[in-house]
Amino acid sequence: MKYISTRGQAPALNFEDVLLAGLASDGGLYVPECLPRFTPEQIAGWAGLSYAELAKRIITPFVADSIPADELGRIIDDTYAVFSHNAVAPLTQIDSNEWVMELFHGPTLAFKDFALQLLGRLLDYTLEKRNERAVIVGATSGDTGSAAIEGCKRCDNVDIFIMHPLNRVSEVQRKQMTTILGDNIHNLAVEGNFDDCQAMVKESFADQSFLEGKARLVAVNSINWARIMAQVVYYFAAGIALGAPHRSVAFSVPTGNFGDIFAGYIARNMGLPISQLVVATNSNDILHRFISENHYDKSGLEHTLSPSMDIMVSSNFERLLFDLYGRNGAAIAELMDNFNRSGQLTIDEHRWSFARELFDSARVDDEETCETIKQVFAESEYLLDPHTAIGVRAARQCRRDASVPMVTLATAHPVKFPEPVVKAGLEAPELPFHLRDLFDREERMTVMKRDIKELHALIRSKSRAL
Numbered sequence: 281m282k283y284i285s286t287r288g289q290a291p292a293l294n295f296e297d298v299l300l301a302g303l304a305s306d307g308g309l310y311v312p313e314c315l316p317r318f319t320p321e322q323i324a325g326w327a328g329l330s331y332a333e334l335a336k337r338i339i340t341p342f343v344a345d346s347i348p349a350d351e352l353g354r355i356i357d358d359t360y361a362v363f364s365h366n367a368v369a370p371l372t373q374i375d376s377n378e379w380v381m382e383l384f385h386g387p388t389l390a391f392k393d394f395a396l397q398l399l400g401r402l403l404d405y406t407l408e409k410r411n412e413r414a415v416i417v418g419a420t421s422g423d424t425g426s427a428a429i430e431g432c433k434r435c436d437n438v439d440i441f442i443m444h445p446l447n448r449v450s451e452v453q454r455k456q457m458t459t460i461l462g463d464n465i466h467n468l469a470v471e472g473n474f475d476d477c478q479a480m481v482k483e484s485f486a487d488q489s490f491l492e493g494k495a496r497l498v499a500v501n502s503i504n505w506a507r508i509m510a511q512v513v514y515y516f517a518a519g520i521a522l523g524a525p526h527r528s529v530a531f532s533v534p535t536g537n538f539g540d541i542f543a544g545y546i547a548r549n550m551g552l553p554i555s556q557l558v559v560a561t562n563s564n565d566i567l568h569r570f571i572s573e574n575h576y577d578k579s580g581l582e583h584t585l586s587p588s589m590d591i592m593v594s595s596n597f598e599r600l601l602f603d604l605y606g607r608n609g610a611a612i613a614e615l616m617d618n619f620n621r622s623g624q625l626t627i628d629e630h631r632w633s634f635a636r637e638l639f640d641s642a643r644v645d646d647e648e649t650c651e652t653i654k655q656v657f658a659e660s661e662y663l664l665d666p667h668t669a670i671g672v673r674a675a676r677q678c679r680r681d682a683s684v685p686m687v688t689l690a691t692a693h694p695v696k697f698p699e700p701v702v703k704a705g706l707e708a709p710e711l712p713f714h715l716r717d718l719f720d721r722e723e724r725m726t727v728m729k730r731d732i733k734e735l736h737a738l739i740r741s742k743s744r745a746l
């Protein structure tokens with residue numbers, strides 16, 4: 281399978297090179313040139329498979345020319361063996377025909393583990409095989425950081441630098457990142473917001489001269505196609521459990537960088553009958569404004585009770601635009617150029633209407649988030665984390681057809697975000713056994729300005745590869 285850039289100028293690559301590439305050299309994001317499509321008979325035949333077996337069937341066509349089947353099988357088995365629930369992504373019913381898919385049974389208690397446990401192993405395998413070293417630069421609003429560190433901490437061939445916005449992640453999130461100590465792990469707390477951190481990641485890919493050709497720069501954010509690929513699997517898992525391919529399914533997805541919901545869109549294009557995708561945002565509602573009014577415009581970033589979604593510029597939105605513009609890279613390059621200059625974007629009406637056939641959206645503020653946590657707990661004694669609460673509220677607001685199962689992605693465990701739980705008048709849950717001493721562990725991080733030169737100097741001084 282070949283991968284092409286959304287901006288049409290970068291060379292087409294195979295999976296291995298895409299895994300190691302991050303952003304394309306023209307500033308675009310890599311996507312498969314042509315998606316594999318499964319027949320209803322194939323999908324029906326997957327009922328009852330374990331999560332790992334299902335993952336092998338879905339991931340194989342994306343990686344087959346880079347990773348032999350037996351290696352891939354071993355990597356996938358190892359990846360999903362570390363999850364603490366046998367079902368890996370269990371479904372819990374919270375109302376009639378309404379479900380949450382729990383994506384928080386991995387080591388760091390958020391959906392990021394699904395892709396980053398896999399990515400760490402894929403990187404390890406690939407770098408070892410090529411005898412190469414890599415520098416990872418990532419941005420996090422709280423969850424990607426710890427999942428990436430957990431996923432890559434054992435890779436001897438990587439140095440990992442993770443930027444988070446100073447004082448803008450929850451205590452548990454920060455501790456999960458900063459207490460994993462190792463010579464190859466570097467936590468950087470940036471005086472800025474998530475968008476600043478993400479912009480510095482992209483600037484680093486655009487000009488890699490600071491590496492002096494001595495190491496590869498690798499992305500762990502969802503700009504890396506491997507992240508999206510791994511996240512496609514759980515849509516199939518939920519859909520099949522609820523009757524696909526004989527029955528359609530709808531999903532509501534707490535959304536920030538548009539990676540998770542984009543994986544749902546890909547699952548649909550691969551043959552899963554998804555009839556509706558709900559983009560659920562917090563007050564940082566740029567994506568809701570696009571879906572509801574065809575107006576994508578950058579405004580100030582607010583600090584909310586769902587900090588992982590405090591994101592304004594959504595990287596993966598470009599991947600959707602690429603499809604909406606008939607996969608015309610030149611058109612996307614121009615569109616993104618205009619957006620970078622003006623901070624605004626509106627697309628042709630017919631393209632937007634096409635997106636609206638599948639996508640709906642809702643914006644949920646902090647007060648409504650706490651109300652929803654309280655309401656769902658009163659209805660079913662099920663405790664939602666604030667991001668999932670946004671998803672559930674949006675699902676209830678936007679649902680098109682009550683006969684279609686509606687699944688909200690439970691993207692994090694509530695233990696990571698005690699503040700909104702307590703504000704909802706409920707008791708915060710206790711940390712699970714493997715994190716019980718989290719608050720006693722030694723922390724290590726460096727505070728820095730939003731300054732690309734400072735970042736690159738730090739990387740040069742700390743990376744073992746440079």
Ligand SMILES: Cc1ncc(COP(=O)(O)O)c(C=O)c1O
Pocket residue numbers: 390391422423424502534535536537538539540541588589667691692
């Ligand atoms: C808990 C949680 N929910 C939802 C999201 C949003 O997901 P995405 O950025 O893929 O849209 C994130 C961060 O990305 C997150 O950490």
Ligand SMILES: N[C@@H](CCOP(=O)(O)O)C(=O)O
Pocket residue numbers: 419420421422423424425500501502503536537539588589595
């Ligand atoms: N919410 C994320 C933000 C980064 O998104 P990513 O999916 O592109 O890695 C986080 O928790 O860090």
